Amino acid sequence: MNVRLEVCPMYSYSKINSYFNCPLMFKYRYVDRVKVERFEGIEAFLGKRVHETLEKLYSDLKRQKVNSASDLRTYYEDRWETKYSDDVRIVKKGFCRDNYLSMGRKYIADYYKKNFPFTSSTTVSLEQKVNLKLDGHSIVGYIDRLAICEKDSAYEIHDYKTSGSLPPQAVLQRDEQLSLYALAVRNMYDDAKKIRVVWHYLAFNKEFGYLRSEKELEDVSNSMIRKIGIIEDAVKEGDFLPNASALCSWCEFQKICPVHKHKFSAENEKSKVYGSGVELVDKYALLKVRQRAITDEMDDVRDALIDYCSKNGMGAVEGGEYVAKVSESKDVKYPRAGDTKRKELEDYLRKANLWDKVVGLDVFALRRVLKETLLDNRVADKIRGFGSEEISHKVSLRKRKEGE
16 A cells, blocks of 8 residues: 655665665654654764764864874763763673773774874865755765865865774775765865765774776766665655664664564563562562572582482482482593693693694593594503593482382
């Protein structure tokens, strides 16, 4: 069924790109304008703070003030503390706020050291808004830093990336976002005969720059017109299918998305059973205490069973409804990581050309090598000398059969 929705009158590169990442997210955000609880990912928060700091660096340079690396670090940390709130979400497990704060410090320090004294280009503008007209459509965007190169007088579009991934150069050469900005700059300045797009991948302290040809600019213009046509056809037809990907973790529409909303329904049902968050925490803590107590008691009874069988020369003990079987086995243990003997064993295995066969000192692989490989007796005895024999017990239960 067709839906009556207005065709989007204004675009940005991120808006266009969001449709091709996930059409349904595009619909929620830009067509239906669904109001949901918004959050800011820590990656985006970090990017903003770093961009603000580099903007200050070049803004002050235009006024003949050269900030020190220490000045910029202080500014960055002040902006971080001022802007940080509980609305900033950390999606990646195992990382905390301070990890990202430190990352930003390093990015800024590396950039400063690499580019000082910042005389390779003259800054024209910072956070320059551009508005490009393409086939009756407006595409808006912001250039991090627009500059003129001192060497060849080319206009340069600088873009700062805090991403943790480094794309291949072939991907950057096909990039459309900065090429769109290059089209806009060409329209803004009559002397913009040469335009270079420059990416600064701050996490890797790397810079990539390419002059854009007329053919490349024409190609990206045609590509954007085609993509906008696809989007507007989808808007007219109401055709927005979800596209599940790694980006879903950062999407604010998961609770209403048909791909993900079941997870939140399950969480709600659990809350109805167990109560509020406070009650859930208290309940879980109590169960953990009980679990530890039960585990300790089970260990005590198990040890007593083993001792009882050992003293009486028995392999099993009959209870009222169950029979407990106690079995004994001998095992060879080798030094663990951190033990001084461990390094001696590793060195010896490498010397004997056995390291690859034991897969980084996997105990099972080591036992297999000793059992199946034709080793010199001296080598085998040397390896065995690193091990120590330990006796272990296993207690298993089975229900008594009728008549036992």
